[in-house]
Amino acid sequence: MSSTLPSQHRALVLETIEAGFQVKQVPTPQPILGTAIVRIAASGVISYLREIYNGERQYPFPTPLVGGTSAIGHIAAVGPDATLLQPGQLVFVDCVVRGRDNPSVMYLPAIHEGLRDGSRKLMRDVWRDGTMAEFAKVPLENCIPLDEARLCRGLGYSLQDLMYLHYLLVPYGGLRDIKLEPGETVVVCPATGGFGGAGVQVAIAMGARVIAMGRNEKELARLKEHVKKGTLGANIETVKITGDEGTDTAALQAYGIVDAVLDFSPPAASKSTHLKSAIAVLRRGGRCSMMGLAEDVMPGFKVVLDDITLKGKFMYEREDMLQFVKILERGLFPTGKNFTDTKIFTLESWKEAFDAAAEHTGIGKSVVLTP
Ligand SMILES: NC(=O)c1ccc[n+]([C@@H]2O[C@H](COP(=O)([O-])OP(=O)(O)OC[C@H]3O[C@@H](n4cnc5c(N)ncnc54)[C@H](OP(=O)(O)O)[C@@H]3O)[C@@H](O)[C@H]2O)c1
Numbered sequence: 533m534s535s536t537l538p539s540q541h542r543a544l545v546l547e548t549i550e551a552g553f554q555v556k557q558v559p560t561p562q563p564i565l566g567t568a569i570v571r572i573a574a575s576g577v578i579s580y581l582r583e584i585y586n587g588e589r590q591y592p593f594p595t596p597l598v599g600g601t602s603a604i605g606h607i608a609a610v611g612p613d614a615t616l617l618q619p620g621q622l623v624f625v626d627c628v629v630r631g632r633d634n635p636s637v638m639y640l641p642a643i644h645e646g647l648r649d650g651s652r653k654l655m656r657d658v659w660r661d662g663t664m665a666e667f668a669k670v671p672l673e674n675c676i677p678l679d680e681a682r683l684c685r686g687l688g689y690s691l692q693d694l695m696y697l698h699y700l701l702v703p704y705g706g707l708r709d710i711k712l713e714p715g716e717t718v719v720v721c722p723a724t725g726g727f728g729g730a731g732v733q734v735a736i737a738m739g740a741r742v743i744a745m746g747r748n749e750k751e752l753a754r755l756k757e758h759v760k761k762g763t764l765g766a767n768i769e770t771v772k773i774t775g776d777e778g779t780d781t782a783a784l785q786a787y788g789i790v791d792a793v794l795d796f797s798p799p800a801a802s803k804s805t806h807l808k809s810a811i812a813v814l815r816r817g818g819r820c821s822m823m824g825l826a827e828d829v830m831p832g833f834k835v836v837l838d839d840i841t842l843k844g845k846f847m848y849e850r851e852d853m854l855q856f857v858k859i860l861e862r863g864l865f866p867t868g869k870n871f872t873d874t875k876i877f878t879l880e881s882w883k884e885a886f887d888a889a890a891e892h893t894g895i896g897k898s899v900v901l902t903p
Contacts, residue, residue, distance in 0.1 A: 537562070537569060537609055542903060543598045543665030544879045549587045553599060555879050561669035563609040566632075568617055568675050570605040570625055573691040574900040575663040576698040577877075579726040579893035580798070582886035584643060589799070591644045594655060599642055599882075600662025600901070601627040602698040604691050607675065614672055622680040624697055624857070625670050628847050629659045632671075638846060664879060666903040676853045682861050688868065696730075696872040696898045697860070703731030704856050705848025706794055706821035707738060710841065714739025716791035719784065719810040721745035722773065727823070728796040729755060729895030732768070735794070737864050741767035743787055745780070745806055755895045762866030762896075773806045780809035789815050797824030814840055821845050874898045 537560045545556045563569050578601060583589045585599060603625040610617050617623070631637025631650050639646025642662030645655040661668065683689045703720075712718055712735065720731045723744035735742045736759055746752045752770040759766045771783045784790065793810045807826045812834055814820065819841040834840065848856075865871060875892050877885035879901055889899040 537667065541666035542879060543661075544600070544882055544901070545596055546585060546599055547596045549585065549595070553585070553882050558598070558665070560667050563611045563669075565611045565613055566672055567611045567669050568607055568614065568623075568672050569609040570603070570623060570663075570668050570670055570675065571608040572603050572605040572625075572663050572665060572668055572903050574605075574695045574876075574902050575600045575603040575665075576695045577885050577889040577899040577901060578698070579889050582890055585886070593643065593645055594660065597642050598661035598663075598665050598668075600664035600668075601640065601643060602695075603663035603668065604678075604694045604697075605663075605668070608667060611672065616677065617672065617675055621675075622678045622683075622691075623675040624678055624694070624853065625663055625668065626674040626676060626850075626853060627662070627698070629654060629671060629674070630850075664882070664901050664903070673850060676850075676857060678857060679861050687863055689871065690874070692874045692876055692900050692902065693872050693898070695874065695900045696896075697856075699726050699730035699898065700734055700865075701848050701853055701856055702727050702823065703734045703794060703796070705852045706823045706845045707731070707735060707792075708848070708852050708855070709845045710792055710794075710819035710821045710843055712738055712740055712792055715741075717741045717743065717787070717789060718792040718794055719743045719745060719790055719813070720794045720796075721806045721810050722747065722796060722801060723755060723770075724748050724751040724894055725796060725798065726893045726897070729893075729897075731794045731796060732759060732895055733762075733865070736763050736766045736768065737859060740792075741769075743769045743771055743784060743790070745771045745773050745784075745810065747773045751894055758870070758896050762870035773804065775805070777805040777809055780806055781812045784809060784813045791815060791818055793818070793820040795820065795822050795824045795826055797826040799825050802827045811835070811840065811842075814838065819843065870896070872896050872898045874900055877901050879903050
Protein backbone atom coordinates (compact mmCIF):
# COMPACT_ATOMS: atom_id res chain seq x y z
CA MET A 533 0.00 0.00 0.00
CA SER A 534 1.45 3.41 -0.85
CA SER A 535 0.79 7.07 -1.27
CA THR A 536 2.59 8.35 -4.38
CA LEU A 537 6.34 8.18 -3.93
CA PRO A 538 8.58 10.48 -6.00
CA SER A 539 11.10 8.67 -8.21
CA GLN A 540 13.98 10.62 -6.62
CA HIS A 541 14.53 12.31 -3.25
CA ARG A 542 17.24 14.23 -1.37
CA ALA A 543 19.59 12.37 0.94
CA LEU A 544 22.79 13.12 2.88
CA VAL A 545 25.35 10.79 1.32
CA LEU A 546 28.82 9.88 2.62
CA GLU A 547 30.93 8.58 -0.30
CA THR A 548 34.09 8.43 1.81
CA ILE A 549 35.07 9.69 5.26
CA GLU A 550 37.67 11.97 3.65
CA ALA A 551 35.15 13.57 1.28
CA GLY A 552 32.49 14.17 3.97
CA PHE A 553 28.75 14.38 3.35
CA GLN A 554 26.97 15.79 0.29
CA VAL A 555 23.26 16.27 -0.33
CA LYS A 556 22.39 14.19 -3.41
CA GLN A 557 19.35 13.14 -5.41
CA VAL A 558 18.95 9.38 -5.01
CA PRO A 559 16.30 6.90 -6.22
CA THR A 560 13.37 6.51 -3.81
CA PRO A 561 13.11 2.89 -2.62
CA GLN A 562 9.92 0.90 -3.20
CA PRO A 563 8.06 -0.93 -0.43
CA ILE A 564 8.84 -4.62 -0.77
CA LEU A 565 7.96 -7.50 1.57
CA GLY A 566 8.96 -6.75 5.16
CA THR A 567 9.59 -3.04 4.67
CA ALA A 568 8.06 0.37 5.14
CA ILE A 569 8.97 3.61 3.40
CA VAL A 570 8.93 6.49 5.86
CA ARG A 571 8.73 10.18 4.98
CA ILE A 572 11.22 11.63 7.46
CA ALA A 573 10.14 14.61 9.60
CA ALA A 574 13.22 14.73 11.87
CA SER A 575 16.41 12.71 12.06
CA GLY A 576 18.32 12.71 15.35
CA VAL A 577 21.89 14.03 15.68
CA ILE A 578 23.60 12.54 18.74
CA SER A 579 26.33 14.47 20.53
CA TYR A 580 29.20 12.42 19.10
CA LEU A 581 27.91 11.86 15.54
CA ARG A 582 30.74 14.09 14.26
CA GLU A 583 33.30 11.76 15.89
CA ILE A 584 31.66 8.76 14.19
CA TYR A 585 31.60 10.25 10.69
CA ASN A 586 35.02 11.92 10.78
CA GLY A 587 36.54 8.54 11.64
CA GLU A 588 37.73 9.55 15.13
CA ARG A 589 35.71 6.80 16.84
CA GLN A 590 36.83 4.21 14.28
CA TYR A 591 33.37 2.68 14.10
CA PRO A 592 33.42 0.15 11.24
CA PHE A 593 30.95 0.82 8.39
CA PRO A 594 31.05 0.47 4.60
CA THR A 595 30.64 3.44 2.26
CA PRO A 596 28.86 4.91 0.41
CA LEU A 597 25.93 5.31 2.79
CA VAL A 598 23.16 7.69 3.75
CA GLY A 599 23.96 8.95 7.25
CA GLY A 600 21.82 9.00 10.34
CA THR A 601 20.39 7.08 13.26
CA SER A 602 16.78 7.04 14.47
CA ALA A 603 14.06 9.34 13.16
CA ILE A 604 10.48 10.52 13.48
CA GLY A 605 8.31 10.36 10.38
CA HIS A 606 5.09 9.30 8.72
CA ILE A 607 4.58 6.02 6.89
CA ALA A 608 4.52 6.74 3.15
CA ALA A 609 4.15 3.16 1.92
CA VAL A 610 4.25 -0.37 3.33
CA GLY A 611 5.06 -3.81 1.96
CA PRO A 612 2.24 -6.34 1.39
CA ASP A 613 2.86 -8.10 4.73
CA ALA A 614 2.08 -5.04 6.90
CA THR A 615 -0.83 -5.79 9.24
CA LEU A 616 -1.02 -2.60 11.33
CA LEU A 617 0.99 0.18 9.72
CA GLN A 618 -0.70 2.32 7.09
CA PRO A 619 0.29 5.42 5.12
CA GLY A 620 -0.05 8.55 7.28
CA GLN A 621 0.76 6.80 10.61
CA LEU A 622 3.32 8.67 12.74
CA VAL A 623 6.21 6.41 13.78
CA PHE A 624 9.50 6.41 15.64
CA VAL A 625 12.04 4.82 13.29
CA ASP A 626 14.33 2.63 15.39
CA CYS A 627 17.99 2.59 14.29
CA VAL A 628 18.69 -0.93 15.59
CA VAL A 629 18.50 -3.75 13.04
CA ARG A 630 18.02 -7.25 14.43
CA GLY A 631 18.62 -10.47 12.50
CA ARG A 632 15.17 -11.94 11.76
CA ASP A 633 16.53 -15.49 11.79
CA ASN A 634 19.26 -14.96 14.40
CA PRO A 635 18.71 -13.05 17.68
CA SER A 636 22.50 -12.69 18.14
CA VAL A 637 22.67 -10.35 15.16
CA MET A 638 22.13 -6.73 16.21
CA TYR A 639 23.75 -3.60 14.80
CA LEU A 640 23.26 0.04 13.83
CA PRO A 641 22.90 0.72 10.08
CA ALA A 642 24.94 3.72 8.89
CA ILE A 643 26.77 3.77 12.25
CA HIS A 644 28.39 0.46 13.22
CA GLU A 645 28.32 -2.88 11.39
CA GLY A 646 28.32 -4.95 14.60
CA LEU A 647 30.47 -7.86 15.69
CA ARG A 648 29.20 -10.80 13.63
CA ASP A 649 29.37 -11.98 10.04
CA GLY A 650 25.56 -11.85 9.96
CA SER A 651 25.41 -8.16 10.87
CA ARG A 652 28.25 -7.32 8.45
CA LYS A 653 26.32 -9.11 5.70
CA LEU A 654 23.10 -7.20 6.46
CA MET A 655 25.00 -3.89 6.61
CA ARG A 656 26.77 -4.63 3.33
CA ASP A 657 23.83 -6.01 1.33
CA VAL A 658 20.50 -4.97 2.85
CA TRP A 659 20.18 -2.41 5.66
CA ARG A 660 23.00 0.09 5.27
CA ASP A 661 21.45 3.54 5.05
CA GLY A 662 20.39 5.89 7.83
CA THR A 663 17.54 8.37 8.01
CA MET A 664 19.11 11.68 6.95
CA ALA A 665 16.96 11.83 3.82
CA GLU A 666 13.48 12.74 2.69
CA PHE A 667 12.51 9.05 2.59
CA ALA A 668 13.96 5.97 4.27
CA LYS A 669 13.31 2.29 3.73
CA VAL A 670 13.19 0.48 7.08
CA PRO A 671 12.20 -2.96 8.39
CA LEU A 672 8.48 -3.03 9.26
CA GLU A 673 9.28 -3.98 12.85
CA ASN A 674 11.50 -0.90 13.24
CA CYS A 675 8.47 1.38 12.90
CA ILE A 676 7.07 2.06 16.36
CA PRO A 677 3.58 3.62 16.09
CA LEU A 678 3.05 6.92 17.89
CA ASP A 679 -0.39 8.38 18.68
CA GLU A 680 -0.04 11.73 16.91
CA ALA A 681 -3.36 13.10 18.17
CA ARG A 682 -2.44 12.38 21.79
CA LEU A 683 1.24 13.34 21.67
CA CYS A 684 1.13 16.38 19.38
CA ARG A 685 -2.33 17.86 19.74
CA GLY A 686 -3.07 16.60 23.28
CA LEU A 687 0.28 16.91 25.06
CA GLY A 688 1.74 19.54 22.70
CA TYR A 689 4.95 17.77 21.61
CA SER A 690 6.24 18.89 18.20
CA LEU A 691 7.47 16.25 15.74
CA GLN A 692 11.01 17.60 16.20
CA ASP A 693 10.78 17.42 20.01
CA LEU A 694 9.64 13.80 19.80
CA MET A 695 13.10 13.03 18.39
CA TYR A 696 14.36 13.29 21.99
CA LEU A 697 12.94 9.75 22.24
CA HIS A 698 16.16 8.43 20.70
CA TYR A 699 18.07 9.63 23.78
CA LEU A 700 15.41 8.50 26.28
CA LEU A 701 14.94 4.98 24.93
CA VAL A 702 18.54 3.91 25.46
CA PRO A 703 18.70 4.40 29.26
CA TYR A 704 15.18 2.96 29.50
CA GLY A 705 16.57 -0.20 27.89
CA GLY A 706 19.31 -0.39 30.52
CA LEU A 707 17.12 0.47 33.51
CA ARG A 708 14.42 -2.00 32.49
CA ASP A 709 17.09 -4.63 31.95
CA ILE A 710 18.20 -4.32 35.60
CA LYS A 711 14.56 -4.06 36.71
CA LEU A 712 14.65 -0.64 38.34
CA GLU A 713 11.65 -0.30 40.68
CA PRO A 714 9.75 2.81 41.80
CA GLY A 715 11.19 4.12 45.07
CA GLU A 716 14.67 2.70 44.47
CA THR A 717 17.79 4.86 44.40
CA VAL A 718 19.91 4.81 41.24
CA VAL A 719 23.28 6.45 40.57
CA VAL A 720 23.55 7.75 36.98
CA CYS A 721 27.16 8.37 35.88
CA PRO A 722 28.30 10.44 34.15
CA ALA A 723 24.97 12.28 33.99
CA THR A 724 25.97 15.44 32.14
CA GLY A 725 26.05 13.96 28.61
CA GLY A 726 23.23 13.27 26.16
CA PHE A 727 22.43 9.69 27.11
CA GLY A 728 23.45 10.19 30.76
CA GLY A 729 21.13 13.19 31.12
CA ALA A 730 18.32 11.29 29.44
CA GLY A 731 18.97 8.48 31.93
CA VAL A 732 18.24 10.87 34.80
CA GLN A 733 14.97 11.96 33.17
CA VAL A 734 13.88 8.37 32.56
CA ALA A 735 14.76 7.12 36.06
CA ILE A 736 12.73 9.98 37.57
CA ALA A 737 9.75 9.09 35.34
CA MET A 738 10.10 5.47 36.51
CA GLY A 739 9.65 6.71 40.10
CA ALA A 740 13.24 6.32 41.29
CA ARG A 741 15.43 8.65 43.37
CA VAL A 742 18.45 9.69 41.30
CA ILE A 743 21.99 10.55 42.33
CA ALA A 744 23.52 12.20 39.27
CA MET A 745 27.33 12.20 39.05
CA GLY A 746 29.37 14.51 36.83
CA ARG A 747 32.55 16.61 36.61
CA ASN A 748 30.82 19.82 35.63
CA GLU A 749 29.12 21.44 38.63
CA LYS A 750 27.38 24.07 36.51
CA GLU A 751 25.79 21.39 34.33
CA LEU A 752 24.85 19.34 37.41
CA ALA A 753 23.03 22.40 38.78
CA ARG A 754 21.21 22.91 35.44
CA LEU A 755 20.30 19.22 35.38
CA LYS A 756 18.81 19.38 38.89
CA GLU A 757 16.82 22.50 38.05
CA HIS A 758 15.57 20.99 34.77
CA VAL A 759 14.34 17.87 36.57
CA LYS A 760 12.70 19.81 39.43
CA LYS A 761 10.94 22.17 37.01
CA GLY A 762 9.63 19.29 34.91
CA THR A 763 8.54 16.87 37.64
CA LEU A 764 6.90 18.05 40.82
CA GLY A 765 8.50 16.41 43.87
CA ALA A 766 11.30 14.77 41.85
CA ASN A 767 13.94 13.10 44.01
CA ILE A 768 17.33 14.16 42.72
CA GLU A 769 20.76 14.68 44.28
CA THR A 770 24.05 15.47 42.56
CA VAL A 771 27.63 14.38 43.31
CA LYS A 772 30.71 15.90 41.70
CA ILE A 773 33.24 13.50 40.15
CA THR A 774 36.52 14.73 41.66
CA GLY A 775 38.85 12.11 40.18
CA ASP A 776 39.58 10.78 43.66
CA GLU A 777 37.88 7.42 44.19
CA GLY A 778 37.69 7.66 48.00
CA THR A 779 36.26 11.19 47.98
CA ASP A 780 33.60 10.26 45.42
CA THR A 781 32.65 7.08 47.31
CA ALA A 782 32.23 9.03 50.56
CA ALA A 783 30.11 11.67 48.80
CA LEU A 784 27.78 8.96 47.46
CA GLN A 785 27.61 7.19 50.84
CA ALA A 786 26.14 10.33 52.37
CA TYR A 787 22.89 9.60 50.49
CA GLY A 788 22.31 6.18 52.09
CA ILE A 789 21.25 2.95 50.42
CA VAL A 790 21.86 2.67 46.67
CA ASP A 791 20.00 -0.05 44.75
CA ALA A 792 21.26 0.43 41.20
CA VAL A 793 23.78 2.15 38.91
CA LEU A 794 23.42 3.23 35.28
CA ASP A 795 26.75 3.91 33.59
CA PHE A 796 27.28 5.84 30.36
CA SER A 797 31.05 6.35 30.40
CA PRO A 798 32.29 7.48 26.96
CA PRO A 799 35.70 6.28 25.67
CA ALA A 800 37.30 9.43 27.15
CA ALA A 801 36.16 8.38 30.64
CA SER A 802 37.02 4.70 30.31
CA LYS A 803 39.70 4.94 33.03
CA SER A 804 37.81 7.29 35.34
CA THR A 805 37.13 5.87 38.81
CA HIS A 806 33.56 7.21 39.15
CA LEU A 807 32.02 3.84 38.28
CA LYS A 808 34.15 2.06 40.88
CA SER A 809 32.85 4.52 43.47
CA ALA A 810 29.26 3.98 42.38
CA ILE A 811 29.58 0.18 42.50
CA ALA A 812 31.27 0.42 45.91
CA VAL A 813 28.14 1.96 47.47
CA LEU A 814 25.66 -0.56 46.02
CA ARG A 815 23.64 -2.47 48.61
CA ARG A 816 23.85 -6.25 48.81
CA GLY A 817 22.17 -7.59 45.65
CA GLY A 818 22.57 -4.25 43.86
CA ARG A 819 22.56 -4.07 40.05
CA CYS A 820 24.63 -2.07 37.58
CA SER A 821 23.68 -1.52 33.95
CA MET A 822 26.92 -0.96 32.05
CA MET A 823 25.93 0.92 28.91
CA GLY A 824 29.19 2.86 28.51
CA LEU A 825 32.75 1.87 27.82
CA ALA A 826 34.26 1.85 31.30
CA GLU A 827 37.27 -0.45 31.71
CA ASP A 828 38.99 -1.66 34.82
CA VAL A 829 35.97 -1.31 37.10
CA MET A 830 35.86 -4.71 38.72
CA PRO A 831 36.08 -4.29 42.52
CA GLY A 832 36.34 -8.10 42.92
CA PHE A 833 35.59 -8.59 46.63
CA LYS A 834 32.69 -6.15 46.59
CA VAL A 835 31.04 -7.82 43.60
CA VAL A 836 31.40 -11.33 45.00
CA LEU A 837 30.65 -10.70 48.69
CA ASP A 838 27.65 -8.46 47.97
CA ASP A 839 26.06 -10.49 45.13
CA ILE A 840 26.38 -7.56 42.73
CA THR A 841 25.08 -7.88 39.16
CA LEU A 842 27.17 -6.11 36.51
CA LYS A 843 25.17 -6.27 33.28
CA GLY A 844 26.13 -4.98 29.87
CA LYS A 845 23.32 -3.67 27.69
CA PHE A 846 23.26 -2.64 24.03
CA MET A 847 20.41 -0.22 23.28
CA TYR A 848 16.99 -1.76 24.14
CA GLU A 849 14.52 -4.41 23.08
CA ARG A 850 11.53 -3.75 20.81
CA GLU A 851 9.25 -4.46 23.78
CA ASP A 852 11.01 -1.65 25.70
CA MET A 853 10.13 0.84 22.96
CA LEU A 854 6.46 -0.15 22.94
CA GLN A 855 6.33 0.12 26.73
CA PHE A 856 8.12 3.46 26.73
CA VAL A 857 5.70 4.98 24.22
CA LYS A 858 2.83 4.07 26.56
CA ILE A 859 4.56 5.99 29.38
CA LEU A 860 5.01 9.02 27.12
CA GLU A 861 1.44 8.87 25.82
CA ARG A 862 0.06 8.63 29.38
CA GLY A 863 1.69 12.01 30.06
CA LEU A 864 4.27 10.84 32.59
CA PHE A 865 7.02 12.96 31.05
CA PRO A 866 7.37 16.74 31.21
CA THR A 867 6.21 18.74 28.20
CA GLY A 868 7.40 21.86 26.35
CA LYS A 869 10.88 23.18 27.23
CA ASN A 870 10.85 20.99 30.34
CA PHE A 871 10.98 18.02 27.94
CA THR A 872 13.52 19.28 25.42
CA ASP A 873 14.95 22.35 23.73
CA THR A 874 15.45 21.27 20.10
CA LYS A 875 17.78 22.92 17.59
CA ILE A 876 16.69 22.29 14.00
CA PHE A 877 18.95 22.18 10.91
CA THR A 878 18.47 21.38 7.20
CA LEU A 879 20.30 18.53 5.42
CA GLU A 880 22.54 21.12 3.73
CA SER A 881 23.70 22.46 7.11
CA TRP A 882 24.75 19.02 8.39
CA LYS A 883 28.17 20.31 9.46
CA GLU A 884 26.67 23.03 11.64
CA ALA A 885 24.23 20.46 13.02
CA PHE A 886 27.02 18.03 13.99
CA ASP A 887 28.98 20.87 15.65
CA ALA A 888 25.88 22.12 17.46
CA ALA A 889 25.10 18.60 18.72
CA ALA A 890 28.54 18.31 20.33
CA GLU A 891 27.81 21.49 22.33
CA HIS A 892 24.03 21.43 22.76
CA THR A 893 24.08 18.24 24.80
CA GLY A 894 22.90 17.05 28.19
CA ILE A 895 19.50 16.64 29.76
CA GLY A 896 16.63 18.16 27.74
CA LYS A 897 18.77 19.17 24.76
CA SER A 898 18.40 17.81 21.27
CA VAL A 899 19.55 18.50 17.71
CA VAL A 900 17.72 17.29 14.60
CA LEU A 901 17.98 17.47 10.82
CA THR A 902 14.76 18.09 8.93
CA PRO A 903 14.79 17.17 5.26
N1 LIG B 1 25.04 0.78 25.42
C1 LIG B 1 24.50 1.45 24.43
O1 LIG B 1 23.65 0.95 23.70
C2 LIG B 1 24.91 2.88 24.22
C3 LIG B 1 24.08 3.73 23.48
C4 LIG B 1 24.45 5.06 23.33
C5 LIG B 1 25.65 5.53 23.85
N2 LIG B 1 26.46 4.66 24.54
C6 LIG B 1 27.75 5.11 25.11
O2 LIG B 1 27.47 6.10 26.09
C7 LIG B 1 28.50 7.08 26.00
C8 LIG B 1 28.04 8.39 26.61
O3 LIG B 1 26.98 8.96 25.88
P1 LIG B 1 26.57 10.48 26.12
O4 LIG B 1 25.50 10.79 25.14
O5 LIG B 1 26.26 10.72 27.55
O6 LIG B 1 27.93 11.21 25.67
P2 LIG B 1 28.29 12.74 25.60
O7 LIG B 1 27.07 13.57 25.35
O8 LIG B 1 29.44 12.84 24.68
O9 LIG B 1 28.77 13.06 27.09
C9 LIG B 1 29.93 12.50 27.62
C10 LIG B 1 29.80 12.42 29.13
O10 LIG B 1 30.97 11.82 29.66
C11 LIG B 1 31.58 12.72 30.61
N3 LIG B 1 33.04 12.58 30.58
C12 LIG B 1 33.86 12.75 29.50
N4 LIG B 1 35.13 12.51 29.86
C13 LIG B 1 35.11 12.18 31.18
C14 LIG B 1 36.11 11.82 32.13
N5 LIG B 1 37.40 11.73 31.79
N6 LIG B 1 35.72 11.57 33.40
C15 LIG B 1 34.41 11.63 33.75
N7 LIG B 1 33.43 11.97 32.91
C16 LIG B 1 33.76 12.24 31.64
C17 LIG B 1 31.12 14.09 30.16
O11 LIG B 1 31.27 14.95 31.24
P3 LIG B 1 31.56 16.54 31.08
O12 LIG B 1 30.20 17.15 30.93
O13 LIG B 1 32.23 16.91 32.33
O14 LIG B 1 32.44 16.70 29.85
C18 LIG B 1 29.67 13.78 29.81
O15 LIG B 1 28.89 13.61 30.97
C19 LIG B 1 28.79 7.16 24.51
O16 LIG B 1 30.09 7.66 24.29
C20 LIG B 1 28.64 5.72 24.04
O17 LIG B 1 29.88 5.07 24.04
C21 LIG B 1 26.10 3.36 24.73
